[in-house]
Amino acid sequence: EIVLTQSPGTLSLSPGERATLSCRASQSMSSNYLAWYQQKLGQAPRLLMYGASSRATGIPDRFIGTGSGTDFTLTISRLEPEDFAVYYCQQYGRSLWTFGQGTKVEIK
Amino acid sequence: EVQLVQSGAEVKKPGESLKISCEGSGYNFNSYWIAWVRQMPGKGLEWMGNIYPGDSDTTYGPSFQGQVTISADESISTAYLQWSSLKASDTAMYYCARRGMGATQGLDYWGQGTLVTVSS
Numbered sequence: 757e758i759v760l761t762q763s764p765g766t767l768s769l770s771p772g773e774r775a776t777l778s779c780r781a782s783q784s785m786s787s788n789y790l791a792w793y794q795q796k797l798g799q800a801p802r803l804l805m806y807g808a809s810s811r812a813t814g815i816p817d818r819f820i821g822t823g824s825g826t827d828f829t830l831t832i833s834r835l836e837p838e839d840f841a842v843y844y845c846q847q848y849g850r851s852l853w854t855f856g857q858g859t860k861v862e863i864k
Numbered sequence: 865e866v867q868l869v870q871s872g873a874e875v876k877k878p879g880e881s882l883k884i885s886c887e888g889s890g891y892n893f894n895s896y897w898i899a900w901v902r903q904m905p906g907k908g909l910e911w912m913g914n915i916y917p918g919d920s921d922t923t924y925g926p927s928f929q930g931q932v933t934i935s936a937d938e939s940i941s942t943a944y945l946q947w948s949s950l951k952a953s954d955t956a957m958y959y960c961a962r963r964g965m966g967a968t969q970g971l972d973y974w975g976q977g978t979l980v981t982v983s984s
Contacts, residue, residue, distance in 0.1 A: 757926060791970030793909070800959055800977055801901075801909065806970035813972075844909050846970065848963070851923050853899070853911040 758782055758847050760856035768864040775832040777859045779823070779845035787824045789849030795858075796841045804843075805830065835861070866890040868898075868960055868975035875981045876950050883946035884978045886960030893941035894918040897963040899971055900934060900945045904956045914963070915943055950982045 759782040769775055779790070787808035793801040803812040805821035808828055818833040832839055840863050845856040871885040886898065900912040913924040917936040924934070936943040943960055958978045961971035 788968045793971070795909075800974040801961075801971075802974070803964075803970045803972050806964070806972075807968040810968070812970070842908075846909075846911070848970065852925060853914070854925075855901075855909040855911060858908045 757852045758785055758850065758854055760845050760847060760854055762843075762845060762856035762859045764859060765857075766860045766862060768862050769835055770864045771835050771837055773835050775830075775835055775839070775861055777830040777832075777843055777861075779828040779830070779856050781826045781828070781847060784825045785847055786849050787828070789847055790821075790823070790828050791846045791848065792819075792821060792830045793844045793846065794839075794841045795844065801844065832861075866962070866973045868962060868973055870958075870960060870975040870978045873979040873981070875983070877984055878950055878952055878982055880950050880982075881946070881948050882950055882980065883944050884958060884980065886943045886945075886975050888941045888943070888962065891962075894938045896965065898936065898943040899961045899963060900932075900943075901959045901961060901971075902928075902956045903959065903977075909959075912945070912958075917941075917943065950980075952982050952984075954980060955982045956980060 761780045763778045790808040792805040795801040809821045820831040842858045842860045899914045902910045912928045915922045915934045917938045933946045960975040962973045964972040
């Protein structure tokens, strides 16, 4: 089973700043099977990125996914008020899928 | 419009059985994997398992193998998650989600969640 470790646990930033979220896999994996989700309080998660770098339908271009091997990054180029939420990475390349533990992006 | 609509909140006692549902609409239900995801209070997302309704091919996460049963009824476009004997530690929000078409797709549509509370 691939374990995903996200860092930092919490990111305190102001609107307009850049957010950089990390997701590290316990073993090398295909970037084709790495997704990012956003979850706001009281809501179901929402798919942001798939295949590490492809934006899901309707996701603005301030969300940028990069990475390969064991290291993946979600960058939010300029935080909007609606971007403050919890973000999860997920791998789905093997038969056993896993999520990271999440990174909370909070208003500083 | 693609929708996944889950059954309502449940309050159960330890040892009771439970089956919750997830009805898909607006797409060919048989052709997309459905995943179940647990979120315990104040915690992160945990993948429980998947089912492909077209042939009922099912995979379980290691922590959930033997603890729950995932099934689907393609005739009514509905997936299920069931327990034979609930524990207090099963208290959580449970989400179903559809994996998009194509090998690289993530979980593109999610149900609204079913809150399960297990308490004596």
